Amino acid sequence: MRSDKRINKALFILVGISTVLRAILASNMDLGNDEVYYWTYAVYPDWSHFDHPPMVGFTIQLFSFNLLFDNEFFIRLGAIVFGTVSTLIIFKIGQRIKDDITGLYAAILYNTSIYSFIIAGTFILPDSPQLFFWLLSTYFALRAFNSTEIKWENKKDLLFAGLFIGLGMLSKYTTIFLWFGIFAYIVLYNRKWLKSFSLYVSVLISIIVFFPVIFWNIQNDFISLTFQGGRVSLLESSLRPDFLLTEVLGEFFYNNPVNVILAIMAIWAILKQKGSFMDKNTFRLIMWGSIPLILVFILFSLFRRTLPHWTGPGYVTLNIIAAAWLSSVSQKKEYPFLIVGQLRYAIYFILILITAGLFQVNYGFVNPDQKNTAETELGKNDISLDLYGWDKIGEGFTKLIEKDLIDRKIDENVVIISNRWFPAANLDYYVARPLGLKLLTIGPLNQIHKYHWINRDRGGFSLGMDAYYITTSRDFTDPNPLYENYFETIEPAGDFPIERCGKTVMNVFVYRMKGMKCLPESGSD
Numbered sequence: 001m002r003s004d005k006r007i008n009k010a011l012f013i014l015v016g017i018s019t020v021l022r023a024i025l026a027s028n029m030d031l032g033n034d035e036v037y038y039w040t041y042a043v044y045p046d047w048s049h050f051d052h053p054p055m056v057g058f059t060i061q062l063f064s065f066n067l068l069f070d071n072e073f074f075i076r077l078g079a080i081v082f083g084t085v086s087t088l089i090i091f092k093i094g095q096r097i098k099d100d101i102t103g104l105y106a107a108i109l110y111n112t113s114i115y116s117f118i119i120a121g122t123f124i125l126p127d128s129p130q131l132f133f134w135l136l137s138t139y140f141a142l143r144a145f146n147s148t149e150i151k152w153e154n155k156k157d158l159l160f161a162g163l164f165i166g167l168g169m170l171s172k173y174t175t176i177f178l179w180f181g182i183f184a185y186i187v188l189y190n191r192k193w194l195k196s197f198s199l200y201v202s203v204l205i206s207i208i209v210f211f212p213v214i215f216w217n218i219q220n221d222f223i224s225l226t227f228q229g230g231r232v233s234l235l236e237s238s239l240r241p242d243f244l245l246t247e248v249l250g251e252f253f254y255n256n257p258v259n260v261i262l263a264i265m266a267i268w269a270i271l272k273q274k275g276s277f278m279d280k281n282t283f284r285l286i287m288w289g290s291i292p293l294i295l296v297f298i299l300f301s302l303f304r305r306t307l308p309h310w311t312g313p314g315y316v317t318l319n320i321i322a323a324a325w326l327s328s329v330s331q332k333k334e335y336p337f338l339i340v341g342q343l344r345y346a347i348y349f350i351l352i353l354i355t356a357g358l359f360q361v362n363y364g365f366v367n368p369d370q371k372n373t374a375e376t377e378l379g380k381n382d383i384s385l386d387l388y389g390w391d392k393i394g395e396g397f398t399k400l401i402e403k404d405l406i407d408r409k410i411d412e413n414v415v416i417i418s419n420r421w422f423p424a425a426n427l428d429y430y431v432a433r434p435l436g437l438k439l440l441t442i443g444p445l446n447q448i449h450k451y452h453w454i455n456r457d458r459g460g461f462s463l464g465m466d467a468y469y470i471t472t473s474r475d476f477t478d479p480n481p482l483y484e485n486y487f488e489t490i491e492p493a494g495d496f497p498i499e500r501c502g503k504t505v506m507n508v509f510v511y512r513m514k515g516m517k518c519l520p521e522s523g524s525d
Helices: 004-027 033-043 055-063 072-097 100-111 114-119 127-144 152-169 173-189 191-195 197-219 223-231 241-254 257-271 280-288 291-300 308-330 341-363 383-387 390-406 421-435 451-457 479-483
Strands: 415-418 439-441 467-472 487-500 503-516
Touching (some): 004 100, 055 127, 114 127, 127 152, 127 280, 152 173, 152 197, 173 191, 173 308, 241 257, 241 291, 257 341, 390 421, 390 467, 390 503, 421 439, 467 479, 479 487
Antiparallel strands (some): 487 503
């Protein structure tokens, strides 16, 4: 039997190392396309937004002190804090369902998953607050259904679960799957709860917490719910096995192949009754709180392009079952540092990935571009450049605009115009913001997203205005076909390279668009 002191020490070391590593990552990479877009949620807060609920924006506001500290670390600080606290929460869940070592193993599995350690725990995305509230909801749901009797303590725990599910829905819509899982569990295994008023009060609490999103959608013709529904609509979609393969392999990779295999082995052990390492009802509740989310998006991926991290919370929940199984396995032998052999492979995987990823982003030791790559396509195949070079683009553009203003080639009230939410948000944060310039977008709503509203907040367009258009070789777009009907003249203003370790990795092209002659429709094209 392990001593509580050793386990607590191991947990303390895990939390400390994890937090420091994520802080280092957060401080040494530019904001990604999605992250910098969610920064606009904090700049222009609202009760909801075009593509997601508001919690990620509120998180950025809270931990950056309402953008008083407006750099990559503080913008990501909420994700780091939530990741640290979530480690403690999943430890408590494991401790509750079995023992302390289960809690420790669950915490290790949590921190060896790319999804929970990096995507939700380092990058600032809707998943960051969602996963935190998802685990809190799971913790209180497990407490609520821990006995066949319905006592006041159980009712109170379910009310807390309803509150945190509501906050999770305020982070990301997919948190609603927890309610589906809870009701499925109740109907199949514990129908007494259907007679408990507290169940319906808990649902009502979730709805009340989520109501700001409903209200915003009513005001905006349910545009957010329509947009998200369209992303997974199966209507008029043909069978796409390539999408399915991408989704399944992506889930396997994002959640650490070792962790996924351990979860499958643990579930198989229970189903084959090879061990009684977990209470049957606890197992059922965890399965209903995870498998539906995973299966639904695998089904969608048969017809539509999906993203593997959408199922992340489901896999994190399954880690609890894997941890309980590993705990029972570890009882048979004393392991160094309390870590069973299987967990070491999970740790090796995440450490190798972090090291390789950080070096690739900042030093680019792997170059996927061919030697004869065209200057308008350089860097197109290097996904690590998503997190590198935007600050350098800002520096290069600053020199260009200063010269243009001295030479009077552009109006001093010039704006920057882009055609999509990315790279619009990247240019907004790294180029326009430091120079005090406005960034506006012209394009259809499904391309410019929240910038439809930002355009209005920034005063929109005016006849005669001048603008810059900035595009890179990673995603080169000629502005002439896009904007020739809006401006009197469009001309190249210059170009410059972005280097990494002395080697050019992408090119930046800047255009002057002078004399707006036709106004775009309100907010967008």
